[in-house]
Amino acid sequence: MMAALAPSPAEVRALFRSFMKAGKRFASYNMREYTKRRVREGFRETQNLQDPGARAQAFAKGKKDLEVVKRQSILYSLYSPPVKSIMELHPSSSSASLAAAAAASSASKSATVSSSS
Amino acid sequence: MANVSNRARPLLGKFFCLARHGLAQRARAAAPLPQTGKVQSLSRTSSLLLRPLSQLQWKYGMGTAAAAAAPVAPAEPSPAIDIKGVNLAGRPLYLDVQATSPVDPRVLDAMLPYFVEQYGNPHSRTHMYGWESEEAVEKARAQVAHLIGANPKEIIFTSGATESNNISIKGVARFYREKKRHLITAQTEHKCVLDSCRFLQQEGFDVTYLPVQKNGLIDLKELEEAIREDTALVSIMAVNNEIGVVQPIKDIGEICRKRKVFFHTDAAQAVGKIPINVNDMKVDLMSISGHKLYGPKGVGALYIRRRPRVRIEAQMSGGGQERGLRSGTVPTPLVVGLGAACEISEQEMERDTAHVKRLQKKLYDGLTSRLKSVVVNGDLEARYPGNLNLSFAYVEGESLLMGLKEVAVSSGSACTSASLEPSYVLRALGVEEDMAHTSIRFGIGRFTAEEEIDRAIEMTVKQVEKLREMSPLWEMVQEGIDLKSIQWSQH
Numbered sequence: 001m002m003a004a005l006a007p008s009p010a011e012v013r014a015l016f017r018s019f020m021k022a023g024k025r026f027a028s029y030n031m032r033e034y035t036k037r038r039v040r041e042g043f044r045e046t047q048n049l050q051d052p053g054a055r056a057q058a059f060a061k062g063k064k065d066l067e068v069v070k071r072q073s074i075l076y077s078l079y080s081p082p083v084k085s086i087m088e089l090h091p092s093s094s095s096a097s098l099a100a101a102a103a104a105s106s107a108s109k110s111a112t113v114s115s116s117s
Numbered sequence: 118m119a120n121v122s123n124r125a126r127p128l129l130g131k132f133f134c135l136a137r138h139g140l141a142q143r144a145r146a147a148a149p150l151p152q153t154g155k156v157q158s159l160s161r162t163s164s165l166l167l168r169p170l171s172q173l174q175w176k177y178g179m180g181t182a183a184a185a186a187a188p189v190a191p192a193e194p195s196p197a198i199d200i201k202g203v204n205l206a207g208r209p210l211y212l213d214v215q216a217t218s219p220v221d222p223r224v225l226d227a228m229l230p231y232f233v234e235q236y237g238n239p240h241s242r243t244h245m246y247g248w249e250s251e252e253a254v255e256k257a258r259a260q261v262a263h264l265i266g267a268n269p270k271e272i273i274f275t276s277g278a279t280e281s282n283n284i285s286i287k288g289v290a291r292f293y294r295e296k297k298r299h300l301i302t303a304q305t306e307h308k309c310v311l312d313s314c315r316f317l318q319q320e321g322f323d324v325t326y327l328p329v330q331k332n333g334l335i336d337l338k339e340l341e342e343a344i345r346e347d348t349a350l351v352s353i354m355a356v357n358n359e360i361g362v363v364q365p366i367k368d369i370g371e372i373c374r375k376r377k378v379f380f381h382t383d384a385a386q387a388v389g390k391i392p393i394n395v396n397d398m399k400v401d402l403m404s405i406s407g408h409k410l411y412g413p414k415g416v417g418a419l420y421i422r423r424r425p426r427v428r429i430e431a432q433m434s435g436g437g438q439e440r441g442l443r444s445g446t447v448p449t450p451l452v453v454g455l456g457a458a459c460e461i462s463e464q465e466m467e468r469d470t471a472h473v474k475r476l477q478k479k480l481y482d483g484l485t486s487r488l489k490s491v492v493v494n495g496d497l498e499a500r501y502p503g504n505l506n507l508s509f510a511y512v513e514g515e516s517l518l519m520g521l522k523e524v525a526v527s528s529g530s531a532c533t534s535a536s537l538e539p540s541y542v543l544r545a546l547g548v549e550e551d552m553a554h555t556s557i558r559f560g561i562g563r564f565t566a567e568e569e570i571d572r573a574i575e576m577t578v579k580q581v582e583k584l585r586e587m588s589p590l591w592e593m594v595q596e597g598i599d600l601k602s603i604q605w606s607q608h
Contacts, residue, residue: 030211031222033566041468065223072222075229083197086207086523087569 006052007059015062016043022066025073027080029087035069209525210569214409214562215358215386215504216527220454221411221563227457228413231450239447240438250449257456261405261418264459265384266394270423273439274452277417278385279309280432281404282352284419284443285381286313288429289350289402290322297349299323303335303364304545306354307383314352327353332496333362333546341372350379355387359529359542359558360495361504363391370399379427385409385417389462390469390501395420401427407451411563412458416451419443469563470502476561476570477502483574488581490594494543494556505559508543508552511591512584517557520580524573526557 007015016039023035046058198205211219231253239254241247255269262269275281290300302314304326314324325343327335335353344351351373355366366382373380381402387393388403389410395403403420407413421427421442435444462469485491490510506529509517514528515537529540539553548556559573585591590600 030219030564030566030569033568034564037472037566038468068223068226072226075225076222081208083205084207085210086205087210087566087572089207 006055012043012059015059015066019062019066019069022069022073025077026069027073027077029085031072031076203522205522207523209523210572211525212559212561212565212569212573213525213527214560214565215361215558216560217408217414218411218562219564220408220413221458221461223461224412224454224457228450228454231453235449237449239449240436253449253453254447257452257459260456260460262420264393264463265388265403265405265420266396267420268423271395271420273419273421273442274447274455275417275419275443276415278307278383278404278406278409279417280443281406281417281419282307282309282381282383283313284429284432285402285404286310286350286352287317287432288442289379289381289427290317291430292428293349294322297347299325299345299348301325301327301340301343301348301351301378303327303329303353305329305333305357305360305542306352307358307385310352310354310383323347329545331547332499333357333360333494333542334364334496334499335369337365337368337372340369341376344372344376344378348376348378350381352381352383354383354385355393356384356391356501356504357495357542358386359540360506360546361386361501362495363387363499363501365499366393366400367398373401374399386501386504389459389466390503392466395422401425402429405455407455407458410458410462413451413454416448416455418455465563472563473561473565474502476565476567477505479567480505480559480561480570480574483570484577487574487578492552494546494548503561505561506556507559508548508556509581510552510555511588511594512555512581513588514555514557516584517555517577517580520584521557521576524576526559526573528556529558 019039020036023032023039026032026035042062046055049055049058197207231250235246235249235253237244237246237248237250239247239250241250254274258269258272258274261267261272275284286300290297298321300314300317300322302310302324311326314322314326318324327339327343329335340351340353351369353364353366353369356363369382370380379401380399381404382398382400383404384393385404385406386409388405393403400420401422405418405420407416407418419442421429429442431442431444433444436446438444438447481493484507488509492508492510494506494508518526518528529542539548539550540556543553543556544550557577561570593600593603
């Protein structure tokens with residue numbers, strides 16, 4: 001139980017920063033957003049813990065979870081689909097301009113089809 | 118007009134464009150207008166080809182139409198995805214978590230070791246590979262049991278909730294067939310429950326399909342009256358997959374225990390999302406699905422009560438795994454994933470619920486404040502907040518779904534999403550045909566971001582307004598005509 005020393009505020013801040021940095025590396029939009037939200041929630045929940053044992057426990061769990069985030073963000077980047085989520089694309093690429101692009105492409109497609117026939 | 122699909126629309130536009138183009142050329146040929154630059158060269162090409170009824174004109178006409186349409190979207194990159202004839206700029210935002218949920222990274226992290234080095238068969242008793250797999254499976258069993266307040270010995274692993282439902286319904290009915298010949302279920306159950314019951318009917322069993330009230334909940338009095346001397350099992354789902362209503366499981370459990378009838382609940386959509394305790398709720402059998410609670414697909418669990426003991430006839434014959442109730446090698450990585458998903462869901466339930474509730478309110482308020490005639494299907498109170506099933510009046514559902522290609526939603530259950538028939542669940546609620554046709558199920562989960570909800574509201578409002586603008590029905594309603602008073606001519 002010697003290892004269960006309560007973390008210093010500096011250590012907690014460092015852990016938070018590492019989490020945020022690791023979370024940003026997720027290739028998936030949803031996982032990135034979730035990590036951000038969940039890490040903030042987790043630190044907010046534990047910031048008022050008084051008992052050193054509970055603080056140490058929360059800190060240890062955080063460190064373990066950080067490793068999961070690090071591993072999984074690498075894994076996600078290895079298998080990320082070639083196309084991003086529409087949430088990451090420029091907001092101007094809304095359905096209106098997309099419809100125009102789709103129309104143009106379907107027109108050129110039918111043109112090639114008809115000229116080859 | 119409203120049922121012209123979006124896919125066909127750009128093409129239709131092209132035809133109109135072509136027709137107009139042809140007309141202009143003909144006019145020009147009749148009375149030549151002053152022409153300059155590009156227009157001149159264009160008309161020269163086409164005047165060369167102005168041979169009525171020649172195929173050439175058709176061919177080149179298409180070409181010029183495409184050339185003319187190209188400058189409309191100048192710097193627009195070509196759509197990145199072309200799948201099933203639909204062009205998308207990016208992956209759609211996902212609001213269909215009732216169909217399936219993404220795997221939680223923590224779940225995948227727990228599973229991966231059993232996909233690589235720890236590949237032992239959990240039933241191998243002679244070496245370490247087997248032992249470590251068995252240990253992992255038993256840990257997962259305990260995790261699943263803990264989430265629902267059961268004993269690990271009461272959990273068996275299956276391939277999913279469909280299998281669990283089949284084992285429960287057919288297994289119980291067949292085991293007690295000598296004395297009990299009757300089953301009770303509800304009209305809004307999942308297809309696999311209804312189909313298992315149909316199957317048993319062919320074997321000579323009697324089945325009562327309880328109707329539901331307008332809000333999707335069953336009437337407890339009706340249930341009590343339906344129970345007979347020879348009733349073997351009552352099967353009512355906890356959270357409905359299409360409309361998200363939460364049935365009064367605890368009350369049903371009390372009634373069944375009092376009348377000494379086994380109670381099975383399909384809790385695929387409920388476990389890990391709302392608090393479930395098999396002892397409080399007096400549930401005798403319960404189906405659990407892995408991929409509905411951020412776990413892997415292809416794995417599920419079945420809770421079978423030991424005291425008072427529920428006995429079932431196994432469906433699968435084989436090596437006698439899972440106490441002989443479900444033969445077949447237990448898939449260690451999947452089962453580990455299910456266990457991890459259960460444990461994480463237990464830890465995250467409070468946070469998830471708060472998040473999902475907030476987003477559901479945002480989505481509901483955002484849509485209803487900007488659109489008129491939007492109706493929630495199913496009870497708004499007795500509902501799992503992650504499911505918002507809405508009907509948009511005077512909009513054709515399929516057109517709306519086609520228009521909302523950048524939002525992954527469905528009109529109901531994924532199993533029946535291939536058919537154009539309105540959902541049988543909505544019809545059981547007494548939702549009118551036209552409203553049942555316009556339903557959309559928005560699913561919100563742990564990994565739904567707030568911005569996604571904003572974007573979904575934006576796109577849905579735009580699409581609904583667009584479709585309503587085209588709808589003659591909507592126009593008539595705006596003019597104050599009661600649609601029900603219209604005598605449509607018969608063809």
